[in-house]
Amino acid sequence: MKIAVFSTKPYDQEYFEKYMESHNFEFTFFETQLNKTTANLTAGYNVVCVFVNDKVDDNTIKILQKNGIGLIALRCAGYNNVDLASAKRNQIKVVRVPAYSPEAVAEHAVALILTLNRKTHKAYNRVREGNFSLNKLIGFNLHGKTVGVIGTGKIGATFCKIIKGFGCNIIAFDMYKSEELIQLGVQYKTLDEVYQEADIISLHCPLNPDTKHIVNKEAIALMKNGIMIINTSRGGLINTADIIDGLANEKIGYLGIDVYEQEENLFFKDLSESIIPDDMILRLISFPNVLITAHQAYFTKEAMEEITLTTLNNIKEFESGVSLKNELL
Template sequence: MKIGVFSTKPYDREYFEKYENTHHYSVTYFETALNSHTAGLTVGFDVVCVFVNDSVGKDTIEQLSKNGIKLIALRCAGYNNVDLKSAKKHNIKVVRVPAYSPEAVAEHTVALILTLNRKTHKAYNRVREGNFSLKNLIGFNLSGKTVGVIGTGQIGIAFCRIIKGFGCNIVAFDITKSEELVKLGVQYLPLNEVLQRSDILSLHCPLNPKTKHLVNEESIALMKDGVMVINTSRGALINTVDVIQGLSDKKIGYLGIDVYEQEENLFFEDLSESIIQDDQILRLNSFPNVLITSHQAYFTKEAMEQITTTTLNNIEAFDKGLELKNEVT
């Protein structure tokens, strides 16, 4: 079984090399992303392993099929970048890592909230420059605030457990209620009520046609003045243009994002010596109340181990003709 791993970074290779010998597969690493222009690299492979910003659309899948690819192994939970209908048409199976250390993403979400609120990133830079002033560093108590959670899967549940410890009131929206969260005291409400009542709004839902641009001009209008919006899920849950307007109008008081609508052209790369052509990310960076991290919420040792082992186990199950427990259909 020959595996081509795309969008490989040094840390990906480190963890794959740590575990690949136990599976005895031939693994080739490509730094480039997989898309219709690079699909030619898959000749001679049985499996392609891809990440969040690989583009596995119809044209790419047609080329993968011609090249004999039998399995697309996502080393992530989301699969919105894969054309599942085309994969099924060409009899290519798709597997994913449905959960990997939900606590990692949940904890990073809380880190964004605390940093935006208490401005520790600004205080750090000030003190290093000998500036010990507290001017403009004032924050607010999390205790007693209402936190709205959209999406209460494993990450949403982990986030609710943590934020509950701060003494927050939690309201949530999801098509399925978590009994664990109900017992924790989380109140499930219609989406509009969650938007209206939240001091802090945290997104933890998948990206699909129903959730795309969930945060938009209309939904922002329902929110409290000065609301804090946090997104560690998928970039396109937020309409960036509308959020920029919300920040300009001071309707949105804080924005923390670990994902971005056009991140495939930016994230995971060192562009410090480049002229960034994305005007929207530049505009977001110009706001003093915006904090952006580069899709690192998942990035812990524990999560990397789970991602790697689950991915390799998915491939092994396919190779041996076993049930694909993590198949995306």
């Protein structure tokens, strides 16, 4: 079984090489993203392994089918970058890693909240420069604040359990209510009510046509002045232009994002010596109350191990011809 791995970083290769000895697989690691331009690299392979910013659209899938690819193995949970209908038409199976470490992402969301609130990143830089002043570093108590959680799947539920330990009141919106979270004290409300009542809003839902730009100018207008918005899910949940307007007019008090609408051109790359051709990300970086991390919420040892092992098992099931536990559609 020959597997082409796209969007490979050193840590991806390290973990695959660590665990693939027990499988009779032949891996080739490509640093480039998979898209219609690079899809011809898949000739001679049986499987492609892709990540969040690979563009597996209809044009790409047609080339994969022509090259004999039988499986698209996502090493992530989200699949908004894959045209599932096209994959089905072209008889290519698609599998994913549905739950690698909800704790990793949920904990990172809390880290963004704490850092934005208590400004520890700024305090660290000040002290290193010999500045021990507390001016402009004041925060607020999380205890007693109302946290709105949009999406209470595995990651959202884990986030609720963590933030409950800070003494927060939790309100949530999801199409499917969790009895376990209700027992925890989470109150399910309408989306508009979450927007109106929350002091902090954390996004934990997938990106699909119903959730695209779920945070837009209309939603922001309903929120409290000084709202904190956290996004560790998918960049397309937020309308970037609208969020910039909200920051500029001081409606939004804090923004913490680990994902970005146009991240495929930026994230996972070292652009420190380059001119960044994205005015919106530069504008976001310019705000003192914005904290951006480059899609690292998932990035823990435990998550990387689970992603690798689940991906290898998904490919093994495909090779064996058995039912694919993590197949989409």
